[in-house]
Amino acid sequence: MEIPSKTLKRASIALLVALLMTTAGCSSFAGGDAGGTTAATDTADTTEMTASDVEGAANETTSTDDATAAETTSANETNESSDSASDADSDSHSHDSPTNASDESTVDAAYTGQMAVMVGGERVSLTEDLDEDAPIHMSDVDSWHTNESTTLAEALDAADVDATESSLTYDGETYEESEDGTKLIYRVDSHEVDPEEYTLESDDKVWVLVVTDDSNVTAPGEYIPPEQLHVHGTIDFTVDGEQLDFSRDKYQQAGHNDHFHFEGGHSNPWHAHSAHVTLAYGMSTLDGINMTDESVTYNGTTYPYDGENGTVTVTVNGESVDPTDYYLKNGDSVSIEIESAD
Numbered sequence: 001m002e003i004p005s006k007t008l009k010r011a012s013i014a015l016l017v018a019l020l021m022t023t024a025g026c027s028s029f030a031g032g033d034a035g036g037t038t039a040a041t042d043t044a045d046t047t048e049m050t051a052s053d054v055e056g057a058a059n060e061t062t063s064t065d066d067a068t069a070a071e072t073t074s075a076n077e078t079n080e081s082s083d084s085a086s087d088a089d090s091d092s093h094s095h096d097s098p099t100n101a102s103d104e105s106t107v108d109a110a111y112t113g114q115m116a117v118m119v120g121g122e123r124v125s126l127t128e129d130l131d132e133d134a135p136i137h138m139s140d141v142d143s144w145h146t147n148e149s150t151t152l153a154e155a156l157d158a159a160d161v162d163a164t165e166s167s168l169t170y171d172g173e174t175y176e177e178s179e180d181g182t183k184l185i186y187r188v189d190s191h192e193v194d195p196e197e198y199t200l201e202s203d204d205k206v207w208v209l210v211v212t213d214d215s216n217v218t219a220p221g222e223y224i225p226p227e228q229l230h231v232h233g234t235i236d237f238t239v240d241g242e243q244l245d246f247s248r249d250k251y252q253q254a255g256h257n258d259h260f261h262f263e264g265g266h267s268n269p270w271h272a273h274s275a276h277v278t279l280a281y282g283m284s285t286l287d288g289i290n291m292t293d294e295s296v297t298y299n300g301t302t303y304p305y306d307g308e309n310g311t312v313t314v315t316v317n318g319e320s321v322d323p324t325d326y327y328l329k330n331g332d333s334v335s336i337e338i339e340s341a342d
Contacts, residue, residue, distance in 0.1 A: 109145035113204035114229045116142060117161060118275045119170050120210060121217035126159050134158035136200070142229040144200075152186065152195040152206065161208075163195040168210055181213035190233075190331020205229060207330050209275060219327075220259035221276025231272035233332035239298060240340055246270075250287045257285035260328075272328045279316065279334065280323035293324040296338060303338050310340040 117124040127138040136146040136155045144155070153163050162169040167176045168184055177184045186195045187207045200206070224230045237244040245251075246267040259273050260282035272282060280291040290297040295304040296312050303312045314323055315335045328334075 107139050107143070107145045110147045111150075111200055111202045112143065112145045113200065113202060113206065114142045115144050115155075115204075115206040115208075116229050116275070117156070117159070117208040118210065119161075119168070119175070120212055121221065121276070123222075123275075124159060124161060124170065130158050146200070150200050152188075152193065152198045152200060152208075155200060156195065156208065163208065165194045165196065168208075170210075175210045175212065181211075183209075183211040185209040185211070185329060187329055187331065190333075205330060207231075207275075209327075209329070211327060217276045219276055219278045219281040220272075221274040223259060224273045224275075226273070231275065231277070231328055231330045231332075232269040233272075233328060233330065233334060234268045235270055235334040235336070237334075237336045239338045246286075260285050270328075270334075275327065277328050278324055279314070279321065279326045279328055282328060283323070283336070291323050293322055296336065298338060301340075303340070308341075310338060310342075312339075313337045 115126065117126065125141075126144070127141060130136070130138060134155075135148050135150040135158055136144045138144055146155075156163045160170065163186070165186075166184070167174055169175070175182055175184065185207065186193050186198075187209075188198065188204050195208075235246070237246075246262045247265050251262050251267075252265065260277050261271055262268075263271060270282065280293070283289050283291040283296075288299050291314075294306075295302050296314070297303070301309065303309050305312050305314075313335070314321060316326060316332050318333075318335075
């Protein structure tokens with residue numbers, strides 16, 4: 001059985017007092033006279049004082065021990081409180097990591113992709129025009145998804161865009177492919193498609209463009225932010241058989257043009273952040289290059305298309321184009337060849 005510390009101390013004090021009293025009594029008996037009695041009395045008084053002092057000291061020790069224990073308990077409680085506060089503070093300031101944060105653009109569907117529809121200089125808002133029964137749905141301005149097998153024409157029809165290979169009707173106006181400058185482009189990645197025959201597949205990047213001479217769009221057109229669907233392609237620019245390296249710093253995005261540039265230290269692909277970047281505009285943004293409807297200038301030397309100073313060939317996807325009139329499209333392969341007369 002464990003004896004409490006206070007009880008043990010009191011027992012020790014009583015034993016000490018008894019021992020002192022016994023010692024005092026022995027001294028008195030040994031003296032045998034009045035002087036001895038006086039001495040005994042003095043000794044007893046001294047003994048009583050000593051016992052009192054001892055008990056007081058013991059009580060002080062006990063009080064000190066109790067205070068120390070109380071301080072220790074208080075310190076422990078303070079530490080526990082501090083730890084709890086620290087934990088609470090940590091929880092209240094926790095942030096989700098990118099891997100834990102929810103991705104609202106992720107959609108569980110059989111087919112997903114991106115799509116942009118431009119009629120003249122206006123972008124059709126598919127997110128506003130598609131109803132609940134539409135064969136496709138938009139999770140943001142670019143991203144479409146569907147669980148049905150759907151043609152491009154059916155998807156566009158849900159947004160009130162009536163599309164055929166040779167015509168497109170939107171907002172009460174019909175546009176037809178013709179020689180007067182109206183062009184209809186239905187492109188999936190880098191391929192031209194017939195909207196009534198092409199069935200959408202996952203990861204398709206779809207561009208539908210209606211280009212007219214009277215659209216009043218001035219290059220480079222409305223800027224498309226990097227996070228949205230924009231235009232990419234490749235280029236091969238050679239001068240006397242030597243290929244330009246567009247991975248060089250002076251051709252990269254830093255300090256360059258937002259609408260047309262190369263980036264990431266790569267010479268391909270080029271990036272066009274508008275549906276109305278002409279080939280001439282894009283090339284003329286590059287250091288040491290200028291392109292017009294009559295010539296190409298490179299490093300201070302101008303090469304007219306008519307053959308003076310050499311020959312210049314400008315093609316896109318293997319076909320000759322007017323670079324001031326041709327809008328770059330997704331998947332375009334541009335070739336510019338200069339052969340000097342020297």
